[in-house]
Amino acid sequence: KNEVEQSPQNLTAQEGEFITINCSYSVGISALHWLQQHPGGGIVSLFMLSSGKKKHGRLIATINIQEKHSSLHITASHPRDSAVYICAAGSARQLTFGSGTQLTVLP
């Protein structure tokens, strides 16, 4: 069974700061998801990646398959980025979820 660890659990940042959330998993996988969940809201898939790096706007996700590690970066953070960010290892039919990182960006 894959174990997925996220860090930090909670993160508070000032608007404009560069943010990094980390994810480690124990078993080799073909892909990894980064998900975003706003309070009381649904889950949005930000990225699915299997190697290298992906960028979408101010969000960047990287993965190192050999080290079993992925990071999500947010550049020029904004209060609207405040949400829970969840790392999930595997493709859609085999997702193992991390416990999430609560991000709060203060104005």
Place this chain on the structure above:
Amino acid sequence: DAGVIQSPRHEVTEMGQEVTLRCKPISGHNSLFWYRQTMMRGLELLIYFNNNVPIDDSGMPEDRFSAKMPNASFSTLKIQPSEPRDSAVYFCASSPSGGTGEAFFGQGTRLTVV
């Protein structure tokens, strides 16, 4: 595309009542997943359909829970009878390519059983 559509968004029901949650996957996606999210356990897979056929229902907590997918554009998750411990947010997700690709989630149904 409107994405994965779930209904209702919120449901409050009394213990013992039957509850039915509904999901419309993204058109063309052949895999559908039901998840439950609680504070204690996070996100857990309940059941997974591929081409309308249940593939893995090992996450369904007990016989009170049942799920169906009568066609490619509709699925239901039913709880009968409901209990307070079933209170959670239930998410539906769909995926193309037999679930080997990316998962797309719905907005969820927040269920409260009183």
